[in-house]
Structure formats: structure tokens, C-alpha cells
Amino acid sequence: MDYKSYFRPTVDAMGGYTPGEQPKVLDLIKLNTNENPYPPSPRVEEVLRDFDTAKLRLYPEPTADSLRDVIASVNGVQRENVIVGNGSDDILTIIVRCFCDAKRKMACIDPTYSLYPVLGELQGAECVRIELDDDFSLPDDILEQAAVANLLMFARPNAPTGNLFPRERVEEICAHFRGIVFIDEAYVDFSENNCLDLAMRYPNVIVSRTMSKSYALAGVRLGYAVANAKIIDGMMKMKDSYNVNMLTQRIAIEAFKDGEYLRRMVDKIISTRNRIAAALKELGFTMVPSSTNFLFVSPPDGNGRLYFEELRKHNIIVRYFPGKKTGDYARISIGTDAEMDRVMEVTRSIYGAK
Amino acid sequence: MDYKSYFRPTVDAMGGYTPGEQPKVLDLIKLNTNENPYPPSPRVEEVLRDFDTAKLRLYPEPTADSLRDVIASVNGVQRENVIVGNGSDDILTIIVRCFCDAKRKMACIDPTYSLYPVLGELQGAECVRIELDDDFSLPDDILEQAAVANLLMFARPNAPTGNLFPRERVEEICAHFRGIVFIDEAYVDFSENNCLDLAMRYPNVIVSRTMSKSYALAGVRLGYAVANAKIIDGMMKMKDSYNVNMLTQRIAIEAFKDGEYLRRMVDKIISTRNRIAAALKELGFTMVPSSTNFLFVSPPDGNGRLYFEELRKHNIIVRYFPGKKTGDYARISIGTDAEMDRVMEVTRSIYGAK
Numbered sequence: 001m002d003y004k005s006y007f008r009p010t011v012d013a014m015g016g017y018t019p020g021e022q023p024k025v026l027d028l029i030k031l032n033t034n035e036n037p038y039p040p041s042p043r044v045e046e047v048l049r050d051f052d053t054a055k056l057r058l059y060p061e062p063t064a065d066s067l068r069d070v071i072a073s074v075n076g077v078q079r080e081n082v083i084v085g086n087g088s089d090d091i092l093t094i095i096v097r098c099f100c101d102a103k104r105k106m107a108c109i110d111p112t113y114s115l116y117p118v119l120g121e122l123q124g125a126e127c128v129r130i131e132l133d134d135d136f137s138l139p140d141d142i143l144e145q146a147a148v149a150n151l152l153m154f155a156r157p158n159a160p161t162g163n164l165f166p167r168e169r170v171e172e173i174c175a176h177f178r179g180i181v182f183i184d185e186a187y188v189d190f191s192e193n194n195c196l197d198l199a200m201r202y203p204n205v206i207v208s209r210t211m212s213k214s215y216a217l218a219g220v221r222l223g224y225a226v227a228n229a230k231i232i233d234g235m236m237k238m239k240d241s242y243n244v245n246m247l248t249q250r251i252a253i254e255a256f257k258d259g260e261y262l263r264r265m266v267d268k269i270i271s272t273r274n275r276i277a278a279a280l281k282e283l284g285f286t287m288v289p290s291s292t293n294f295l296f297v298s299p300p301d302g303n304g305r306l307y308f309e310e311l312r313k314h315n316i317i318v319r320y321f322p323g324k325k326t327g328d329y330a331r332i333s334i335g336t337d338a339e340m341d342r343v344m345e346v347t348r349s350i351y352g353a354k
Numbered sequence: 355m356d357y358k359s360y361f362r363p364t365v366d367a368m369g370g371y372t373p374g375e376q377p378k379v380l381d382l383i384k385l386n387t388n389e390n391p392y393p394p395s396p397r398v399e400e401v402l403r404d405f406d407t408a409k410l411r412l413y414p415e416p417t418a419d420s421l422r423d424v425i426a427s428v429n430g431v432q433r434e435n436v437i438v439g440n441g442s443d444d445i446l447t448i449i450v451r452c453f454c455d456a457k458r459k460m461a462c463i464d465p466t467y468s469l470y471p472v473l474g475e476l477q478g479a480e481c482v483r484i485e486l487d488d489d490f491s492l493p494d495d496i497l498e499q500a501a502v503a504n505l506l507m508f509a510r511p512n513a514p515t516g517n518l519f520p521r522e523r524v525e526e527i528c529a530h531f532r533g534i535v536f537i538d539e540a541y542v543d544f545s546e547n548n549c550l551d552l553a554m555r556y557p558n559v560i561v562s563r564t565m566s567k568s569y570a571l572a573g574v575r576l577g578y579a580v581a582n583a584k585i586i587d588g589m590m591k592m593k594d595s596y597n598v599n600m601l602t603q604r605i606a607i608e609a610f611k612d613g614e615y616l617r618r619m620v621d622k623i624i625s626t627r628n629r630i631a632a633a634l635k636e637l638g639f640t641m642v643p644s645s646t647n648f649l650f651v652s653p654p655d656g657n658g659r660l661y662f663e664e665l666r667k668h669n670i671i672v673r674y675f676p677g678k679k680t681g682d683y684a685r686i687s688i689g690t691d692a693e694m695d696r697v698m699e700v701t702r703s704i705y706g707a708k
Contacts, residue, residue, distance in 0.1 A: 006504065006534045006558060007588045008455055016591035019416045030412075039408035048402045048601075054393035056573035056605075058384075059566070062373045086440050089594040101362055101478060102456065115595075122592060124455060150360065180360045204360060212413070219410035219600035221440075234361045237370035238476055240443040241469075246573035247601050251410075 010124050017118040020319055029342060031333040032319045034159075034187075034294050036216035038265050038336070040251075041258040044217070047251050060246040063236070067249045070256045071224055075196060080229040083236060084252075086243045088186060088210040088223025092119055092153075094238045095206065095225070099151040099180050100125035107149035109138070111160060111326050113184060116153045134325065136161040136288055138169055143176055152177055155184040157191045160321055160331040162290035164191050171195075174202045180231075183207045189214035189266050190273075191291030199226045206231060213293055214266050215255050220248045269293050273334045279344050283351050287329075294333045300351055304329045307350070314346045364478050371472040374673055383670045383696060385687040388513075388541075388648050390570035392619045392690070394605075395612040398571070401605050414600040417590070421603045424610045425578055429550060434583040437590060438606075440597045442540060442564040442577025446473055446507075448592045449560060449579070453505040453534050454479035461503035463492070465514060465680050467538060470507045488679065490515040490642055492523055497530055506531055509538040511545050514675055514685040516644035518545050525549075528556045534585075537561045543568035543620050544627075545645035553580045560585060567647055568620050569609050574602045623647050627688045633698050637705050641683075648687045654705055658683045661704070668700045 005012050020033035061067075068082040075082075085091035096119040100106045107128040108116040120127035130145045132138065136158065139145070146152045152173070157164045174181045181198075185207055188194045199207040206227040212218035222244065225235065244252075255262075270293075277287060277295055284300035299307040308320035308330045319331040332343065359366050374387035415421075422436040429436075439445035450473040454460045461482040462470040474481035484499045486492065490512065493499070500506045506527070511518045528535045535552075539561055542548045553561040560581040566572035576598065579589065598606075609616075624647075631641060631649055638654035653661040662674035662684045673685040686697065 004557075005588075006585075007452055008458060011452055011588050011591060014591060017595060019413070019595040022413055022415055033413055035413065036411045038411065040410050044410065045407040048405055048407060051402055053399040053402060056394050056398065057390045057392065057570035059373070059376055059387055059389065059572040060575070061376055086444075086599070087594065087596055089596065090440075093594060097476065098361055098365055104362060122451065203358075216411035218413040218596075221414070221596060221599040231360075234359075234365050237365060237368060240441065240447060241371060241373040242441055242443065242572075242575060245440070245575040245599065245602060248599060 008124070010121055014118070014121045017115050021317060023317065027315060029316045029335060029339045031335050031339065031343070032317045033218075034213055034292070034333045035218050036213060036265065036269070036293065037334070037339060038216055038268070040216040041255045041261040043254040043258050044251050047247075047254050051247065051250065056246060058246070060242050060244060060249055062241045064244050064249050067244070067253050070253050074256050074259070075226060077196075077200060077226055078229075081200065081226050081232060083225050083232050083239065084244050085223045085225070085239065087212065087221035088184070088208050089115065090221075090239070090243055091208045091223045091225045092116070092184075094235050095151065095180070095182055096120060096123050096125065098235055098238050104150040105148055106151040106153060107146040108153040109142070109158070111136070111158075111321065111323065112153070113155050113159050114321075132161075136163055136325070138165050143173060146177060150179040151182060152179060153182045153184065155186060156195060157187045157291040159187065159292070160294070160296055160319065160326065160329075161288045162187075162292045162294055162296045163288045164193075164291040167193055167195065171198055174198050174205045177204065179204065181205045186210045186213055187292035189262065190270060190293050196226055200228070203228055203230075211252060211255065214262060216265065217251065217255060220251050222248050222252045269334050272337055272340055276334070276340050276344065280347065283347060294331050296329050296331050298328045299330075302328045310350050311343070311346060316343055316346060362478070364475055368472070368475045371469050375671065377671065381669060383689060383693045385689050385693065385697070386671045386673045387572075388567055388646070388687045389572050390567060390619065390623070390647065391688070391693060392570055392622070394570040395609045395615040397608040397612050398605050401601075401608050405601065405604065410600060412600070414596050414598065414603055416595045418598050418603050421598070421607050424607050428610050428613070429580060431550075431554060431580055432583075435554065435580050435586060437579050437586050437593065438598050439577045439579070439593065441566065441575035442538070442562050443469065444575075444593070444597055445562045445577045445579045446470070446538075448589050449505065449534070449536055450474060450477050450479065452589055452592050458504040459502055460505040460507060461500040462507040463496070463512070465490070465512075465675065465677065466507070467509050467513050468675075486515075490517055490679070492519050497527060500531060504533040505536060506533060507536045507538065509540060510549060511541045511645040513541065513646070514648070514650055514673065514680065514683075515642045516541075516646045516648055516650045517642045518645040521547055521549065525552055528552050528559045531558065533558065535559050540564045541567055541646035543616065544624055544647050550580055554582070557582055557584075565606060565609065568616060570619065571605065571609060574605050576602050576606045623688050626691055626694055630688070630694050630698065634701065637701060648685050650683050650685050652682045653684075656682045664704050665697070665700060670697055670700060
């Protein structure tokens with residue numbers, strides 16, 4: 001069959017985003033995509049057991065009002081300040097499509113969630129990359145560098161580095177940037193503070209969250225964004241009408257209501273994280289202080305790729321990000337205590353003798 | 355709080371798509387969004403009852419290979435010919451984003467699924483509207499009118515009209531149009547034939563399907579498209595990485611395997627449809643021949659809006675599409691026999707005496 005390309009040239013030219021591997025082999029320790037090692041709230045099981053499947057013949061609530069009310073209540077905002085998405089990836093796509101195009105650039109820090117510039121490419125919007133300082137902190141001239149863009153995106157806590165930019169610095173950026181400031185709080189439940197109030201106080205600030213990490217619900221796809229009502233209204237026009245399916249809406253409502261379970265699981269993960277961080281430091285690892293459910297660590301010889309590959313040989317999958325600064329590191333999601341003990345055992349066998 | 359708009363002007367200027375109402379009142383007869391009146395396959399219930407909720411902590415298969423294999427097998431194609439979406443709305447968004455932009459126009463027939471031009475607006479792509487003939491058939495000069503576009507979209511069977519454009523005419527369009535021909539087969543299980551083979555035989559043809567109608571799974575959001583591997587490859591770059599959640603993948607696999615149940619429900623709906631069509635004709639209604647699970651009917655006085663409003667007074671919701679030609683009609687989704695008997699009872703009370 002003859003083939004000429006019908007695609008927009010930008011689609012042909014790009015490679016696409018590569019998500020972390022979802023291996024099908026069973027006895028691997030999977031610490032590569034920052035999933036929660038514990039199951040979601042027991043209420044999720046109840047939802048599935050009790051769900052009336054006959055209802056699935058109907059479309060879900062297009063504006064997901066019941067779910068948005070619960071999210072609003074958990075966060076002390078109003079329904080009109082909340083939009084839900086098919087995972088926070090959906091929220092990110094909506095944002096880039098709302099605020100960027102061939103004339104309206106985006107800016108993002110580097111490194112950060114590597115999907116952002118891919119979304120810019122897909123939208124045909126130029127992406128200004130703003131390099132972080134050597135310790136992965138925000139550069140002093142971030143506002144000057146971002147000034148050409150209509151959208152500035154970063155994660156806080158940042159990924160894959162795990163550090164938390166100072167709140168005052170972020171507020172300063174919100175107050176002075178002339179476009180939209182998007183703060184991705186995917187990992188915020190593992191950190192000391194958040195920026196939700198900035199989304200309510202500044203007309204140009206959007207904060208997003210996800211159930212994929214702290215809530216252990218990556219499989220159901222639920223992300224949300226909080227901003228002032230005018231921003232949310234515009235974003236609602238861009239989303240697919242029924243972007244969040246009926247089961248996910250129901251599951252999310254119950255999981256959000258179980259704040260006690262969330263807190264317990266998060267505390268457990270933070271405690272494991274801190275224990276492993278200390279153990280790795282003892283072996284001579286350096287690392288970025290983590291406010292997340294992962295550690296971004298550099299082995300004693302500074303060879304992140306080698307560490308990644310050695311763990312892989314022992315059936316432990318972590319994530320490696322090639323790059324000038326990131327290449328010295330490997331990113332390890334925090335698993336169960338047993339999984340992390342195995343990581344330490346293998347790590348000691350590699351670096352312990354040195 | 356001061357507000358200036360940060361949005362792309364096209365987003366500010368547009369109204370957004372309005373999906374059919376999903377009323378929360380209980381004792382309504384809901385015949386407005388072409389949902390299936392019967393529950394999905396009993397296997398769906400089994401999936402939910404047996405599902406290991408601990409697995410929801412993991413991301414779903416990003417490329418949904420297991421599901422694509424089942425879809426490929428059901429349709430006699432290969433996995434590489436299939437992409438799945440979060441409902442076929444997701445597929446539509448992916449297609450418009452792949453093939454259209456400020457320079458690459460889209461074309462769609464009018465009337466057809468009213469979401470298409472909205473997707474064009476969101477993408478900043480001009481949409482050429484090609485008016486159907488008075489009997490809602492394809493105009494002779496469709497190729498000439500569409501020639502300026504890179505993407506030509508229509509539904510077959512068409513919505514909201516319900517008629518089936520002749521296959522030979524559609525093949526002619528596929529053979530001669532210089533861009534992508536997109537054929538939306540949302541209602542195809544209720545019709546006499548389909549165009550899937552065209553997607554396999556022509557390099558520029560994409561056919562989409564959904565589980566929202568015939569499979570009674572509008573709530574889970576699963577649509578898919580079939581095309582040659584190069585088209586699918588490009589579309590995969592555009593989709594969100596984890597666009598179909600884990601439960602939907604699992605449910606869809608089981609429902610696709612239960613072809614016997616599908617056939618039984620579809621036959622039942624077609625039989626009800628034909629019975630009601632005959633009864634309405636007896637009352638002096640005119641209608642478009644339906645190859646779908648709905649009827650597009652014009653009452654004896656030709657006042658579609660009045661019929662819509664009268665049914666609404668009796669707690670029966672159907673859909674009305676204002677417009678030069680569509681305004682003479684109301685669209686009635688086929689419900690259960692009992693629901694349709696009630697529709698006939700009310701309809702007779704309005705038009706029976708004339």
C-alpha cells in the first residue's frame with residue numbers, strides 16, 4: 001500500500017513520550033514509575049463489589065459535579081474552582097491546549113516531568129527550557145527566561161529530582177509572571193507544604209494533583225486542577241465531554257473521603273524513604289533531599305546508569321534519566337520495606353566494599 | 355481579583371460542546387443520548403466482582419496491548435491496526451490534533467455529530483461544512499467541497515439522522531480524497547454493513563467504533579480506531595500515555611469476547627426500532643430510514659421542537675437539534691419495549707386525533 005504522510009509535520013518529526021516501563025514479568029521489584037507499594041483504601045474494593053453494572057450503560061456525569069464537590073470540600077475550595085481529568089496527564093494536555101499554540105510559547109524548567117515539552121511539541125508550541133542550578137534549585141533569572149512564554153510549568157515537589165522549591169520563591173514567580181503559572185503537585189502529599197492557596201489568591205495560577213501516587217490509584221486515572229473559576233470555565237470547554245468514566249468518579253469519591261487511610265500510607269512511605277535515604281548516605285551516596293515518594297540518588301562513583309543497570313540485573317527496575325546533570329543519578333520509587341531492604345542488599349553488594 | 359484572559363483567543367470565543375443532558379431525576383424516560391436500554395454483558399459484573407483492587411495502585415498498560423489484541427481478533431485485523439481511546443471522543447480529539455491545525459483544514463458534513471466542528475475550533479483549524487442534500491444524503495460535489503481540507507469527517511450510519519450512506523459512494527470518496535477520510539462507525543452494529551475493510555485497503559482511511567451504544571458501556575469510556583499501521587503509529591504519539599484506565603481495559607476485553615450477548619441485545623433493539631418506526635408512520639410521521647439505535651422523526655405537523663417539548667412534559671427526554679433541516683425532527687433513542695410503548699401512548703395522545 002502506498003503511503004504518504006497525512007500528519008502535521010510536527011507529529012511526524014517527533015518521537016513521542018516514553019512512559020516508564022510496565023513490565024509483565026512477575027517477580028520484578030518495580031520501582032520505576034513512583035507507584036504506591038500499598039493497595040488503595042479498602043473503600044475502593046467496596047465500590048467495585050457493590051457497583052450496579054447496569055448503570056454502565058449510561059454516560060457518566062459530564063461535569064463530574066459530585067466528585068468535584070468532594071474534591072472542593074477536601075481542599076476547602078468551591079466546585080467552580082475544580083476540574084477533573086483522566087489522570088493528571090489529561091489536565092496537562094488541557095492546559096497546554098488552552099494557553100499555548102504556534103504564537104504562545106510555553107516554558108518549563110529542566111529537569112522536570114519530561115512530558116511537558118512533549119505536550120508543547122504536540123501543540124506546535126515552542127518550549128523554552130529553563131535549566132535548574134547545579135543543586136536542582138530554581139535559577140535566579142527564571143522570570144526573565146520565562147518572560148517570552150504564556151505558560152510556565154513546573155512540578156513542586158519537582159520530578160525526577162524530588163526537591164521542594166521554597167514557597168516564597170514560587171509565590172514571587174506567581175506574582176510577577178505575566179502568563180499562567182502551572183504548579184504540578186503530583187507528589188505534594190509526601191511533602192511539607194503545598195501551593196493550593198496560591199491558585200486561589202492569584203488569577204494566573206493553576207495547581208494540579210493526582211490520585212496516582214499517594215492514593216495508590218494510578219490504574220483508575222484521576223487527576224484534578226484547582227484555579228479561579230474563570231480559568232476552570234475555559235478549561236472545561238477544552239476537555240472531552242465525558243473525560244472521567246463512571247467507575248473512576250465513584251472510586252475517587254470514596255478514596256478522597258478516606259483521609260485517614262491516606263495519611264497512614266503516606267506516613268509509612270515517608271518513614272521508609274527516610275530510612276533508606278540514611279542507609280544510602282552511609283554507603284557514600286549523595287542525593288537530593290526528597291519531599292516525594294522517591295529518591296533521586298547518585299552512587300559513590302557518580303555513575304547513575306551503572307547503578308540502574310546493576311539493579312536491573314537483580315530484577316529491580318528503577319528509572320534512569322540520561323542527561324548532563326541527571327545522568328549522575330538514578331530515581332528509586334519507595335516500595336514496601338521488604339522491597340527496599342532488597343534494594344539495600346543489592347546496593348551493598350555493589351558499593352559496600354568500596 | 356483582577357482577571358485578564360490568558361487563554362488562546364479561540365478558546366475564549368467559543369461556547370464549547372454541549373453534551374446531551376444527564377438528568378438526575380429518577381422517573382424520567384431517558385431517550386436523548388442513544389444509550390443502550392439493556393445492561394452490558396454479565397461478564398462485566400464478573401470482572402468487577404473478581405477484580406483485585408490492589409492492582410489499581412499500578413499504571414494501566416500504556417499501549418493496552420491485550421485489549422488491542424482482542425479488538426484486532428474480533429475485527430480480523432492486527433494489533434498494529436488498532437488504537438484505543440477514552441471513549442471515541444478521545445479518538446476524535448487525537449485525529450483532529452494529528453491532521454489539522456491553522457493551516458490544515460477539516461471538513462465535515464452537516465448535519466453530523468456536532469462535536470466535530472467544535473474539535474476543529476479547539477484546534478484552531480477552520481472547518482468546512484458540507485451540507486447534505488434535503489434527504490440527508492451525501493451531495494454529489496462532496497469531493498470538490500472537501501478538497502481544501504486535510505481531513506474529512508462523517509459518521510456512517512450518520513447521526514442524528516440515522517441513515518446509511520451507500521458503501522460504494524463512501525469507497526469512491528476514500529479513493530479520491532487527498533487527505534484523511536474519517537468514518538465514525540459508532541452505530542454500525544445496528545446497521546447492515548460497515549466500512550472496516552476500507553480502513554485496511556486505503557492508506558488514508560480511519561474507521562472508529564465505540565462501546566457506548568451497542569455494548570451498553572457508555573459509562574466505562576472505550577472507543578477505538580482501525581487504520582493502517584503508519585496512521586496508528588502517529589496517533590499513538592498524540593494520545594495520553596495512559597488514556598484508557600485499567601478497569602475499562604479489563605471490562606472491554608470481556609465484553610468484546612461476549613459476541614453472542616451483543617448480537618442478542620442488538621437484535622432486540624432493532625426489532626423494537628422497526629416496530630416503533632411502523633407505529634409512528636401510521637400516525638403520519640415521516641422519518642429517515644434508520645440503521646442505528648435511534649429514530650430521527652418528523653411529526654405530522656413538521657414541528658420537531660413542539661414534539662420534543664410535549665414529550666418532555668410527559669417526562670420523556672429525547673433530543674432536538676435546532677437548524678434549517680434538523681428542526682423539523684426529533685431524535686428518539688430506542689429504549690426498552692415498555693419505554694417505547696409509553697412514547698407511543700404519549701405520541702398518540704398528541705397526534706392521534708388528527
